[in-house]
Structure formats: C-alpha cells, structure tokens
Amino acid sequence: xxxxxxxxxxxxxxxxxxxxxxxxxxxxxxxxxxxxxxxxxxxxxxxxxxxxxxxxxxxxxxxxxxxxxxxxxxxxxxxxxxxxxxxxxxxxxxxxxxxxxxxxxxxxxxxxxxxxxxxxxxxxxxxxxxxxxxxxxxxxxxxxxxxxxxxxxxxxxxxxxxxxxxxxxxxxxxxxxxxxxxxxxxxxxxxxxxxxxxxxxxxxxxxxxxxxxxxxxxxxxxxxxxxxxxxxxxx
Amino acid sequence: xxxxxxxxxxxxxxxxxxxxxxxxxxxxxxxxxxxxxxxxxxxxxxxxxxxxxxxxxxxxxxxxxxxxxxxxxxxxxxxxxxxxxxxxxxxxxxxxxxxxxxxxxxxxxxxxxxxxxxxxxxxxxxxxxxxxxxxxxxxxxxxxxxxxxxxxxxxxxxxxxxxxxxxxxxxxxxxxxxxxxxxxxxxxxxxxxxxxxxxxxxxxxxxxxxxxxxxxxxxxxxxxxxxxxxxxxxxxxxxxxxxxxxxxxxxxxxxxxxxxxxxxxxxxxxxxxxxx
Numbered sequence: 001x002x003x004x005x006x007x008x009x010x011x012x013x014x015x016x017x018x019x020x021x022x023x024x025x026x027x028x029x030x031x032x033x034x035x036x037x038x039x040x041x042x043x044x045x046x047x048x049x050x051x052x053x054x055x056x057x058x059x060x061x062x063x064x065x066x067x068x069x070x071x072x073x074x075x076x077x078x079x080x081x082x083x084x085x086x087x088x089x090x091x092x093x094x095x096x097x098x099x100x101x102x103x104x105x106x107x108x109x110x111x112x113x114x115x116x117x118x119x120x121x122x123x124x125x126x127x128x129x130x131x132x133x134x135x136x137x138x139x140x141x142x143x144x145x146x147x148x149x150x151x152x153x154x155x156x157x158x159x160x161x162x163x164x165x166x167x168x169x170x171x172x173x174x175x176x177x178x179x180x181x182x183x184x185x186x187x188x189x190x191x192x193x194x195x196x197x198x199x200x201x202x203x204x205x206x207x208x209x210x211x212x213x214x215x216x217x218x219x220x221x222x223x224x225x226x227x228x229x230x231x232x233x234x235x
Numbered sequence: 236x237x238x239x240x241x242x243x244x245x246x247x248x249x250x251x252x253x254x255x256x257x258x259x260x261x262x263x264x265x266x267x268x269x270x271x272x273x274x275x276x277x278x279x280x281x282x283x284x285x286x287x288x289x290x291x292x293x294x295x296x297x298x299x300x301x302x303x304x305x306x307x308x309x310x311x312x313x314x315x316x317x318x319x320x321x322x323x324x325x326x327x328x329x330x331x332x333x334x335x336x337x338x339x340x341x342x343x344x345x346x347x348x349x350x351x352x353x354x355x356x357x358x359x360x361x362x363x364x365x366x367x368x369x370x371x372x373x374x375x376x377x378x379x380x381x382x383x384x385x386x387x388x389x390x391x392x393x394x395x396x397x398x399x400x401x402x403x404x405x406x407x408x409x410x411x412x413x414x415x416x417x418x419x420x421x422x423x424x425x426x427x428x429x430x431x432x433x434x435x436x437x438x439x440x441x442x443x444x445x446x447x448x449x450x451x452x453x454x455x456x457x458x459x460x461x462x463x464x465x466x467x468x469x470x471x472x473x474x475x476x477x478x479x480x481x482x483x484x485x486x487x488x489x490x491x492x493x494x495x496x497x498x499x500x501x502x503x504x505x506x507x508x509x510x511x
Binding site: 040045054055058062066067092093096097098099100101102103104209210211212213214215216217218219220222223224226227 | 398399400402403408409410411412413414415416417422425426427428429430432435453461462463464465466467468473475477
C-alpha cells in the first residue's frame with residue numbers, strides 16, 4: 001500500500017494515454033449512460049446543480065466507485081505482477097459485482113468497447129491475452145486497470161483519471177437531463193475534485209474482501225429506470 | 236467444520252445440516268448443531284414442504300460472537316427455512332459479530348430462505364457473509380432484512396460497522412456478488428444513500444423463466460416502502476426494499492407471497508413462523 005500511496009511520476013507519454021482513455025472522444029459510448037440520474041430527475045429528486053453534486057458524491061463515496069475503484073487497483077496490481085490467475089479472479093468478481101441490470105450493461109458494454117479500442121490503438125500482448133480470456137465479461141474499471149497495469153502507468157494517476165472520467169460523464173448526463181448550463185456543469189465538476197481524490201485514496205487502500213456500497217437509493221433509481229416510460233439514456 | 240473455539244468469544248457455534256429429498260420435501264441426512272443455534276423441524280402445514288425453524292437460544296449476538304450456518308440440499312430436496320424470531324446484534328465493544336451462511340443446492344433442489352429481520356443496535360459491528368452455491372436446475376428464494384436500530388425505541392443509529400457480503404455461484408461460476416459496507420451511521424440519513432430509511436431488505440430469486448417472475452415481483456412491490464426489482468445477472472432476480480421497518484416487513488411479505496407459487500410451487504401464504 002505504501003508504494004501505491006507514494007506520489008507517482010507521470011511522464012508525458014503516460015499522461016497522453018490517460019487523457020486519451022478518459023476523453024469523451026474515446027469511443028466507448030459513455031454518453032449513453034446516466035447511472036440512474038435520468039430517473040432521479042424524472043421523480044424530482046435531482047433538480048439543480050447542488051443535487052447533481054450530492055448525487056455524484058454519493059456514487060463516489062458509497063456507490064459504484066466504492067466498488068470499482070478497488071477493483072481497478074486490484075486489476076492493475078495483478079497485471080503489473082504478471083499474475084494471470086489473480087487478474088482473472090478480479091475480472092470474474094468485477095463482472096459479478098453489479099447491482100442492477102442497467103449498471104451491469106453500463107460497465108460491461110463500456111469495458112468490452114474499451115478493451116477492443118485499446119487493443120487496436122495501444123496494442124499490448126499481455127492485455128490482449130487477458131481480454132481474450134473474458135469475452136464480453138470485462139467491467140470497465142477492470143479493463144482500464146489491467147490496461148494501465150500492463151503498460152506500467154502509475155496506479156494512483158490511472159485510478160484518479162478513471163474516476164475523473166466517470167464523474168465527467170455523469171456531470172454531462174446531468175447537464176443534459178436537469179438541464180443545467182454548460183458552466184454550471186463545470187462548476188459541479190470543480191466542486192467534486194476533493195471527492196474524486198478521496199475516492200482514489202479509498203480505491204488504493206480497500207482490500208477486495210472489504211469492498212461494498214452503501215447507497216441503495218442509487219440502486220433503486222437504476223432499477224426504476226428499467227421501466228421508465230420515456231428514456232434517452234441506457235442507464 | 237464449525238469455527239474453532241476462541242476464549243473471548245461469547246458464542247461460537249452453528250448449524251451444519253444436509254437434507255435429502257423426501258415425499259414431504261426434505262429429510263435431514265445429517266444435522267450437527269452447537270449453541271447458541273438450533274434447527275427445529277416442526278410438522279409442516281398439509282400443503283407446505285418441510286419447514287425448518289432456526290433458533291438462537293442465546294437471544295442475540297454480541298461483538299466477538301461467531302456463528303455459522305451451513306445447509307446442503309441434495310438433489311430434489313425441498314425446504315423452507317425461517318427463524319423463530321428477529322436476530323439482534325448488540326452494541327460491540329470492539330470486535331465484530333461474525334455470521335457465515337453457506338447454502339448449497341444440488342440439481343432440482345428448492346430452498347426458501349426467509350429468516351426474520353436482523354436488528355442492528357446502535358454501536359453494532361457485524362460482518363456477515365452469505366455464500367450461495369446453486370447447481371443448474373435448482374431454485375432459490377432468499378430474503379434478508381436489516382433493521383437499523385430498535386425501531387420501537389426510536390433509536391437512531393449513529394455508530395455502526397457493517398459488512399454484509401453476498402456471493403452467488405451457479406455451477407462452478409461466480410455470477411453475482413454484492414456487499415453492503417457501512418462504517419458509520421451517516422449514510423443512513425443521506426437522501427442518495429439510505430434516504431433516512433430504518434430498514435433495508437434484499438430479496439433474491441433464482442429459477443426458471445426469470446423475466447416472467449420479474450414481472451410478478453415488480454407487481455408485488457408496490458406499497459408503502461421504496462422498492463423495485465432487477466435482473467443484475469442472467470437468471471438472477473434481485474429486489475431491494477427500503478423504508479421504515481414496518482413497511483419493509485409488509486413489502487417483503489407481499490413479495491414472498493407473490494413468488495412462492497410461481498417459483499417454488501408453494502401456497503401463496505406466509506409460513507406460520509412469520510405470522511406468529
């Protein structure tokens with residue numbers, strides 16, 4: 001844990017990969033997932049910027065990020081160590097650790113797309129072999145963590161980048177759904193910076209057997225979204 | 236095997252049982268039990284399958300207590316398991332209360348696992364792990380309810396340490412995993428976490444025709460509690476029920492009533508343990 005917590009040295013090439021992999025332009029379909037925000041807006045539980053910040057803060061501290069952050073870190077460590085058995089166990093656990101049908105789709109579809117595009121644009125033999133063992137069954141966080149581990153990107157930076165990308169995507173969904181002004185969206189992103197750092201700390205210090213969430217309200221929004229009458233988003 | 240005794244544990248025991256198929260549902264092929272847990276097998280109602288009552292003779296569990304429940308259902312065995320009363324998890328002075336539940340179903344076995352509520356007192360520390368190993372062709376209805384604080388005393392939970400993990404294996408593959416993790420009571424009040432609810436129930440169904448059963452389940456969840464259902468993994472149905480303890484109990488009961496017949500072929504009525 002101490003090495004993982006140390007300040008990493010991120011080279012420009014590392015930074016380039018992380019910026020590419022977390023950019024909304026990386027074509028994995030993130031724009032089509034709201035992670036329950038569409039339902040929360042529909043029922044009036046999420047009406048303004050402050051609500052959006054509170055919702056995403058809950059996702060980071062006690063929702064999907066509390067599970068996916070440590071899974072990303074575990075995938076990174078196993079990939080770095082070349083421990084295929086441990087990496088496969090993380091992948092199976094992560095694919096199973098999904099609270100609802102739509103959050104499972106959100107993670108597994110983006111994980112699959114991320115794996116395919118990353119193999120084409122940033123080929124790596126170890127990553128390719130790993131992906132081939134889990135066709136269509138890779139959680140986004142695990143595909144990301146493994147890819148970062150195989151090419152030795154710094155763990156903390158990779159984790160922080162992944163969670164920042166996740167937050168940016170949810171803010172974007174909120175901006176479109178509430179709706180909020182583009183500037184309000186960026187104010188929300190800025191307000192969540194400390195929450196992303198805390199979620200990164202938690203990701204690097206939480207053992208796999210300790211992971212868990214504490215936000216059944218978020219699961220209920222996601223479940224209700226499955227039967228929402230008019231939907232723009234896939235989650 | 237039962238956990239090995241440790242000196243400072245107030246309770247350290249459990250129930251390990253294997254049931255084989257019998258005309259009325261199931262018959263115990265082996266049954267080992269140590270205090271504080273006991274498994275009783277009262278005569279079931281005429282149209283019910285074999286019903287087992289799990290009893291904690293110690294009245295509740297404190298920090299440092301450890302209990303294990305392991306039930307194996309052989310091919311074709313059909314069993315309902317409920318508890319005689321709500322389980323109480325008392326304030327811990329440090330070490331957690333540990334509960335391990337392992338339920339194994341062979342092909343064609345059917346288990347209804349419907350313990351009554353687990354009440355977490357303010358200051359409780361609980362680590363519970365429920366492991367379900369289901370052979371293809373087995374059927375499961377499992378419902379568990381956590382109550383945060385003694386509702387009758389209007390107790391507010393501020394200190395709580397909870398890790399409640401579920402692992403569901405179908406055949407030799409882990410297909411669903413989940414854990415609730417609370418390190419204090421703050422999440423209970425938050426509108427995007429527990430929404431000030433006093434109780435949370437989790438209901439799992441595994442069996443044939445999940446989409447038809449999902450519709451039945453959703454239909455049964457309208458009520459005073461916030462509740463909904465989903466299929467988080469192929470063939471696995473999950474419902475979450477959130478609200479005050481009374482509303483959650485009523486909604487869980489309605490959901491059990493609705494899925495008993497289509498999933499397990501049992502009458503649409505609550506087992507007597509739930510109603511007395």
